Amino acid sequence: MTLSICTYPDPVLARRAEPVAEISEEVRQLASDMVETMYANQGIGLAAPQVGKSWRLITVDISGPENQTELVTLVNPEIQWRDGETETEEGCLSVPEFRSKVQRAAKVRVTGQDLDGNAVDMEADGLLAVCLQHEIDHLEGTIILDHVSRLKRSMYTKKVSKWQKQD
Template identity: 60%
Template sequence: MIREILTYPDRRLAIECEEIEEITDEIRQLAADMAETMYDADGIGLAAPQVGATCRLIVVDVSGPEAREDLRTYINPRLELLEGKVDTEEGCLSVPALRSKVTRTEKVRLHATDLDGNAVCIDADGLLSICLQHEIDHLDGTLFIDKISRLKRSLYDNKVKKWQKRAKN
């Protein structure tokens, strides 16, 4: 089922998510819904809070948005920042109509659990590293716009206010 993607400035996007204690059918369904939602929106990653769930769950598929060949689901993911810095231009399904440069760690190590309860440990670089950092930030209540300059953030906030005003009329 495709779920609504929350957009900034929805306060639910700023909530720190709770650990998943047990992998239930509801968690599996949430993961499936998130993947379907991500693909429908032509995204390459989606975190549970973006669809209103306050648990530590992400889905990523950096083969997309066209190919959709490498879906990965991670429960309770955490990162070790290994080495290097890289500036990348990012966008976000929860922050429409904005792309901006963000500095991220070039290489990371992910520790998580998969949907079968197996421990996962992978090293990632390139787009996968960036995507993992971006999605795990969501689980901590952080959006990529929290990492951009005050000026760019202010300009975007003004744009959002105009959209909200138009939507009310």
């Protein structure tokens, strides 16, 4: 089932997500719905808070909605270490019509669990590293606007206010 995506300034996006205590059928269904929602919205990553559920759960597929060949679903993901620096242009499904260059680590090591409860320990670089950092940021209550200048954030906030008045 395709879910609604929460957009800035929804308060769920600013909260630290709760750890998933047990990988239940509800968690698996949410993960499945998140994958469907991510692909339907042309995304390459989605975190549970973006669909209104404050749980530490992310889905990532850098092959994109066209290929759907590199799906990674992580429960309770944590970044263990970061190495190097890279700057890439990012967008976010929860921050529509906004793109900006963001500084991130070039390489990361992430641990967590898969949907069967198995431990996952992965190193990533390139687009996968950027995407994992972006989605894990969501679990910490951090969005792309938190990585940009106050001026850019203020301009985007004004744009959102105009959209809300038009609705």
